[in-house]
Amino acid sequence: MLDVSKALSNPGAGIPFEMPLEFEPTFFMGETLGFENALVSGVMTGETDMVSVNSRLRVTVKAHCSLCLEATDLDMDVPVDCVFAREEGEDTYPLEGYRADISRAAFEALISELPMRFVCREDCKGLCPVCGKNRNTDPCGCLEGARGPRPLEALSVLLHNNNEEV
Numbered sequence: 804m805l806d807v808s809k810a811l812s813n814p815g816a817g818i819p820f821e822m823p824l825e826f827e828p829t830f831f832m833g834e835t836l837g838f839e840n841a842l843v844s845g846v847m848t849g850e851t852d853m854v855s856v857n858s859r860l861r862v863t864v865k866a867h868c869s870l871c872l873e874a875t876d877l878d879m880d881v882p883v884d885c886v887f888a889r890e891e892g893e894d895t896y897p898l899e900g901y902r903a904d905i906s907r908a909a910f911e912a913l914i915s916e917l918p919m920r921f922v923c924r925e926d927c928k929g930l931c932p933v934c935g936k937n938r939n940t941d942p943c944g945c946l947e948g949a950r951g952p953r954p955l956e957a958l959s960v961l962l963h964n965n966n967e968e969v
């Protein structure tokens with residue numbers, strides 16, 4: 804919980820804050836994600852009976868590559884902009900005394916920014932569909948010649964080039 808008493812007693816003043824957060828492992832798009840080093844930091848501004856927060860959440864998401872299944876970390880940096888109010892509202896979070904549940908707001912912001920799938924790197928070669936080896940670390944050669952169009956494409960390029968040279 805974020806202590807917002809300073810913001811409420813200094814209406815209109817931007818009060819900087821920083822707070823480490825803990826998130827439980829969460830099931831998302833078919834796998835359980837872990838979260839480490841979550842830190843929210845920014846500015847809170849009080850008005851009568853409400854506090855608006857403009858901040859960013861930095862967190863390391865522990866996931867698995869959807870192509871090669873290796874463990875992969877993704878460092879995320881997402882905006883957490885929200886309002887805590889004493890009066891219930893559709894777009895606000897409740898203010899409980901002088902405490903605001905910034906953790907909930909930050910987690911919801913994080914979930915909305917998570918990618919649909921994780922990859923360990925842009926050019927991950929994934930698992931071989933034939934032998935199941937990780938093709939990043941274990942080139943197996945199973946697919947050599949198995950993709951019909953490839954050799955023909957290479958041939959037509961070759962012929963084309965030859966024609967041009969003539």
Ligand SMILES: [Zn+2]
Nearest residue numbers: 868871923927
């Ligand atoms: Zn991968």
Ligand SMILES: [Zn+2]
Nearest residue numbers: 931934943945
């Ligand atoms: Zn293979």
